Amino acid sequence: MANTTTDDSRKENNQDLTLERSNASFNINEITEIIDGGVDKTKFRKEMEKLLFDDPLFKDFYKTFFKTRSELYEESIARGVKLFSLRQKYKWTDEQFEVIEDLVNHLFGMSLHFTMFIPSLERLATETQKAKWLPLATNFKILGTYAQTEMGHGTYLQGLETTATYDPVTEEFILNTPHKSSMKWWPGSLGKSSTHALVQAVLIINGKNYGMHPFMLQLRSLDNHMPLPGIEVGDIGPKMTVNYNDNGFLLLKNVRIPRQHMLMKHAQVSSDGKYTSSGPNKAIYATMVLVRVKMTKWVHDALRKAITTAVRYSAVRHQSKMDDSGPEPQILDYQTQQYKLFPVLADTYALFFMSRNLRRQYNRMMEDIRNKGSYKMLAEIHSISCGLKGLSSKIGIDGASICRTACGGHGYLMVAGISEVLGLLHSVVTAEGEYTVVCLQTARYLMKQIAKVSVGEVVTESCEYLNVDPQSFSCPLQTPADCFNLTFLCDIFRNRANSLIRSVASRLQIAIESGTPQHIAMNNNLQSLVRVAEAHSETIMVLDFTAAVTSLRTSPETIKVLTSLCQLHALHTIVKHAGDFMETESVGLEQIKWIREQELKLLEIIRPNAVALVDAFDLHDDSLGSLLGVYDGNVYERLYESTKYNPMNQNVVHPSYHKYLKPLMSGEMISKL
Numbered sequence: 089m090a091n092t093t094t095d096d097s098r099k100e101n102n103q104d105l106t107l108e109r110s111n112a113s114f115n116i117n118e119i120t121e122i123i124d125g126g127v128d129k130t131k132f133r134k135e136m137e138k139l140l141f142d143d144p145l146f147k148d149f150y151k152t153f154f155k156t157r158s159e160l161y162e163e164s165i166a167r168g169v170k171l172f173s174l175r176q177k178y179k180w181t182d183e184q185f186e187v188i189e190d191l192v193n194h195l196f197g198m199s200l201h202f203t204m205f206i207p208s209l210e211r212l213a214t215e216t217q218k219a220k221w222l223p224l225a226t227n228f229k230i231l232g233t234y235a236q237t238e239m240g241h242g243t244y245l246q247g248l249e250t251t252a253t254y255d256p257v258t259e260e261f262i263l264n265t266p267h268k269s270s271m272k273w274w275p276g277s278l279g280k281s282s283t284h285a286l287v288q289a290v291l292i293i294n295g296k297n298y299g300m301h302p303f304m305l306q307l308r309s310l311d312n313h314m315p316l317p318g319i320e321v322g323d324i325g326p327k328m329t330v331n332y333n334d335n336g337f338l339l340l341k342n343v344r345i346p347r348q349h350m351l352m353k354h355a356q357v358s359s360d361g362k363y364t365s366s367g368p369n370k371a372i373y374a375t376m377v378l379v380r381v382k383m384t385k386w387v388h389d390a391l392r393k394a395i396t397t398a399v400r401y402s403a404v405r406h407q408s409k410m411d412d413s414g415p416e417p418q419i420l421d422y423q424t425q426q427y428k429l430f431p432v433l434a435d436t437y438a439l440f441f442m443s444r445n446l447r448r449q450y451n452r453m454m455e456d457i458r459n460k461g462s463y464k465m466l467a468e469i470h471s472i473s474c475g476l477k478g479l480s481s482k483i484g485i486d487g488a489s490i491c492r493t494a495c496g497g498h499g500y501l502m503v504a505g506i507s508e509v510l511g512l513l514h515s516v517v518t519a520e521g522e523y524t525v526v527c528l529q530t531a532r533y534l535m536k537q538i539a540k541v542s543v544g545e546v547v548t549e550s551c552e553y554l555n556v557d558p559q560s561f562s563c564p565l566q567t568p569a570d571c572f573n574l575t576f577l578c579d580i581f582r583n584r585a586n587s588l589i590r591s592v593a594s595r596l597q598i599a600i601e602s603g604t605p606q607h608i609a610m611n612n613n614l615q616s617l618v619r620v621a622e623a624h625s626e627t628i629m630v631l632d633f634t635a636a637v638t639s640l641r642t643s644p645e646t647i648k649v650l651t652s653l654c655q656l657h658a659l660h661t662i663v664k665h666a667g668d669f670m671e672t673e674s675v676g677l678e679q680i681k682w683i684r685e686q687e688l689k690l691l692e693i694i695r696p697n698a699v700a701l702v703d704a705f706d707l708h709d710d711s712l713g714s715l716l717g718v719y720d721g722n723v724y725e726r727l728y729e730s731t732k733y734n735p736m737n738q739n740v741v742h743p744s745y746h747k748y749l750k751p752l753m754s755g756e757m758i759s760k761l
């Protein structure tokens with residue numbers, strides 16, 4: 089069925105895509121609305137696409153690939169300023185602004201202002217401080233960033249070296265980055281744009297170290313943007329991608345700020361230098377939890393761009409022959425191509441349902457904190473957001489890499505858009521907690537939960553399955569058809585995680601009881617701990633996807649197609665980790681054979697709906713940012729057209745010919761040697 093929400097300007101010229109679309113068994117609008125969060129939100133998004141993509145500043149994303157760093161930066165600032173002004177004019181909510189961030193691929197300057205600076209003020213400042221700074225920030229009188237990471241330490245926050253030493257005589261903090269390793273290094277929008285920074289620094293009072301605390305620091309003059317005395321600030325240089333962003337460095341030399349510039353919601357320093365604290369001691373890490381939760385959705389947003397490109401391109405690309413007398417088939421008809429792409433498609437949907445649920449849980453936790461002052465859910469949300477941020481970024485990188493290679497040579501072009509997506513995903517896997525490090529946070533929580541179970545306590549939430557003794561488990565798959573039973577698959581995932589967690593916990597216990605120092609026992613099991621965090625997070629993803637498809641209120645055709653994707657996601661994950669599932673006796677050898685067979689059957693089931701399933705993401709071409717994935721499928725025309733914008737082609741004969749090639753060919757160069 090046709091997508092009635094499709095932009096009129098899109099022309100369905102490619103016949104393969106037209107045919108694919110007419111073959112779909114379900115109404116794609118139903119899925120689009122589920123993903124947008126309802127018909128009103130789809131309407132809002134469409135209006136925003138019109139508003140943004142009628143503006144040359146936001147159109148033709150692929151042209152950015154031909155720009156220099158400085159041009160990219162300048163253009164991103166222009167985009168940021170436009171978006172911030174529109175936000176103010178239309179009074180967009182945070183939720184609406186997140187939709188816009190995705191539409192423009194996060195490609196705008198000063199994005200940290202809303203992603204981290206304002207949320208940090210909201211979470212870490214007192215009411216008086218909020219009353220002072222929030223209006224300035226929301227009205228763009230000040231522009232801020234989040235400066236935590238240093239040259240020497242990003243992961244180990246207890247190792248931060250920037251100091252904020254209290255001077256009770258003047259009632260000021262003196263900020264210093266005493267060594268090269270202490271300079272702030274990485275904060276987004278710091279290099280050239282921000283006027284202010286939320287600086288995380290070690291608080292020192294009377295020579296005593298109180299650990300990391302947040303401080304509000306003005307970096308630049310509000311008149312001429314020059315750095316203030318004692319401050320050296322600049323851009324850290326070109327990166328793998330996100331080169332429009334001025335990630336920066338910051339050195340501080342005896343910079344004095346008033347006492348009231350320490351954000352004092354959770355810890356306070358009185359005028360005479362007395363330190364008090366309230367709330368949980370990790371409350372100052374609050375902004376990181378929020379961003380990790382958001383990142384799981386960013387991964388879905390990014391991966392759906394890569395998979396839309398790869399599936400559409402595979403439908404319009406013909407290559408080789410299956411049978412000598414027949415035509416060259418669409419590459420999407422090769423089983424191997426389907427085996428590459430359909431599990432990625434299934435993962436993309438799994439990521440959506442998981443991130444939606446994670447965000448809902450996070451919002452509930454924030455309500456409890458605001459309304460009841462209860463931090464009961466913090467440990468759970470910290471644990472699952474760490475693991476899911478890690479797992480989703482890994483799924484994203486693996487999936488986007490597969491999409492890249494599945495597009496053959498053309499996938500290697502920047503204008504294919506997948507390299508950009510991959511680069512963004514590489515930043516997500518590292519920023520806001522490096523992959524292994526965040527997995528280990530989840531594992532730490534899991535070890536604590538299983539220790540509770542071992543003394544007879546009942547654990548809840550994501551760890552509820554730990555209350556069950558794996559000895560009582562027997563694999564529910566009795567026939568090949570059982571492999572499609574989502575209830576059975578969920579039980580298999582629970583059992584694999586449960587058994588792995590218990591086995592690592594028991595190894596740790598045995599090692600420690602036999603005299604191995606705890607830190608050595610931990611290090612000897614570090615890889616296994618990452619593995620249990622992955623198993624736990626994969627279980628959450630399968631459970632969330634299953635819960636979503638089994639509670640959908642939509643047409644049977646839509647439920648059917650999403651159920652097939654959910655089955656494929658679960659079965660493919662089992663195949664990827666067959667060793668784990670067999671080692672924990674969650675499945676046997678016979679079942680693995682069935683699972684592999686059923687996985688291939690699912691490819692056939694999904695094939696007729698593949699294009700419709702990516703169309704359902706309903707990505708505007710200017711948002712997709714790929715010439716291989718354009719809605720009308722006219723890929724070869726677009727690729728040729730793009731050569732016209734390539735600065736290399738602006739002169740028919742490049743100046744280097746006259747400078748180098750001609751002298752070489754004429755012998756002039758050799759005669760000079």
Ligand SMILES: CCCCCCCC(=O)SCCNC(=O)CCNC(=O)[C@H](O)C(C)(C)COP(=O)(O)OP(=O)(O)OC[C@H]1O[C@@H](n2cnc3c(N)ncnc32)[C@H](O)[C@@H]1OP(=O)(O)O
Nearest residue numbers: 236242243244245246370373376377470515516519520521
């Ligand atoms: C793509 C565009 C980019 C977007 C913007 C990106 C911006 C950034 O990257 S900003 C910088 C982000 N930096 C990070 O994420 C740093 C990662 N490191 C960390 O978070 C910490 O150092 C961490 C968690 C590894 C260890 O912290 P540390 O204080 O040493 O904790 P530790 O002593 O091990 O204690 C851990 C305890 O704190 C708890 N805890 C740790 N973090 C949190 C948190 N955020 N919330 C709640 N509890 C927490 C743990 O659960 C544990 O509790 P318990 O003792 O009860 O088990």
Ligand SMILES: Cc1cc2nc3c(=O)[nH]c(=O)nc-3n(C[C@H](O)[C@H](O)[C@H](O)COP(=O)(O)OP(=O)(O)OC[C@H]3O[C@@H](n4cnc5c(N)ncnc54)[C@H](O)[C@@H]3O)c2cc1C
Nearest residue numbers: 234235236237241242243274275276515519520521522524
């Ligand atoms: C694009 C981008 C944007 C960023 N934006 C910001 C920003 O706005 N503000 C900001 O403050 N920071 C920012 N950062 C910094 C970012 O948060 C850190 O780089 C990140 O937290 C990783 O820390 P690290 O660089 O110290 O890595 P490292 O910890 O040095 O990691 C290197 C290796 O050591 C391993 N390792 C480290 N510790 C352990 C351990 N305990 N156990 C096992 N293995 C370990 C890691 O697994 C990894 O393999 C940004 C980074 C990037 C890439």
